[in-house]
Amino acid sequence: MNMDQLKRQAAARALEEVRDGMQLGLGTGSTAKHFVELLGERVAAGLKVIGVPTSEATRADAERCGVKLTTLDEIDHLDLTIDGADEIDAELNLIKGGGGALLREKIVAAASDRMIVIADDSKWVPTLGKFPLPVEVIPFGLGATRRAIEKAFAECGVSGQMAVRKAKDGHVFVTDGGHWIVDAQLGRITDPPGLAKALSAIPGVVEHGLFIGLASSAVLAGGDGIRVIERRKPKGDQE
Numbered sequence: 001m002n003m004d005q006l007k008r009q010a011a012a013r014a015l016e017e018v019r020d021g022m023q024l025g026l027g028t029g030s031t032a033k034h035f036v037e038l039l040g041e042r043v044a045a046g047l048k049v050i051g052v053p054t055s056e057a058t059r060a061d062a063e064r065c066g067v068k069l070t071t072l073d074e075i076d077h078l079d080l081t082i083d084g085a086d087e088i089d090a091e092l093n094l095i096k097g098g099g100g101a102l103l104r105e106k107i108v109a110a111a112s113d114r115m116i117v118i119a120d121d122s123k124w125v126p127t128l129g130k131f132p133l134p135v136e137v138i139p140f141g142l143g144a145t146r147r148a149i150e151k152a153f154a155e156c157g158v159s160g161q162m163a164v165r166k167a168k169d170g171h172v173f174v175t176d177g178g179h180w181i182v183d184a185q186l187g188r189i190t191d192p193p194g195l196a197k198a199l200s201a202i203p204g205v206v207e208h209g210l211f212i213g214l215a216s217s218a219v220l221a222g223g224d225g226i227r228v229i230e231r232r233k234p235k236g237d238q239e
Contacts, residue, residue: 056113103207
């Protein structure tokens with residue numbers, strides 16, 4: 001079974017969690033694209049849902065598949081968000097943003113009662129950081145912002161090369177929000193929550209690709225089948 005088939009398997013398993021009448025966050029990326037396509041098949045068969053897309057690419061996919069769309073200005077919450085990830089650790093902390101949609105993805109995830117992450121099992125890692133960490137930035141004052149990011153990295157015990165992301169045409173990649181992305185090759189992030197907090201405090205940083213405490217569960221597809229991992233609750237949250 002190839003990687004694309006595994007991604008579709010994960011998407012199909014997550015689709016089992018969708019109920020009639022739900023308000024859904026629709027993720028971005030190759031695995032989320034499978035989910036939107038499968039959701040479209042269910043909608044064509046009579047399922048009634050409404051979705052909020054996390055990117056213009058996902059908006060186009062959803063419209064093509066016949067999924068009704070809305071915005072977070074028109075509804076007050078989402079029941080469930082289904083999205084992919086570039087890396088997932090045992091605490092269900094994530095690195096996202098390889099596709100450049102991290103800002104909208106995080107807004108949608110934070111507005112959701114639950115977030116299910118779908119991926120092939122190669123995305124499951126012991127420690128985040130091998131995948132470059134995307135940091136979405138304002139172009140103005142980029143030099144100052146990069147220096148502040150480097151300082152935050154040093155304070156959190158990580159370091160690595162940073163590069164402004166380029167599009168396929170060689171020009172600077174511009175997000176749907178009109179921002180740039182700096183990708184940081186950190187290798188190993190020992191304290192994802194601490195680094196997330198430090199990056200969020202930098203004025204020129206719009207958002208970063210560390211998703212902490214947002215994923216409720218992960219659906220991983222591999223050669224041995226599907227695994228579903230639920231996020232462990234902190235001790236103070238145990239029922």
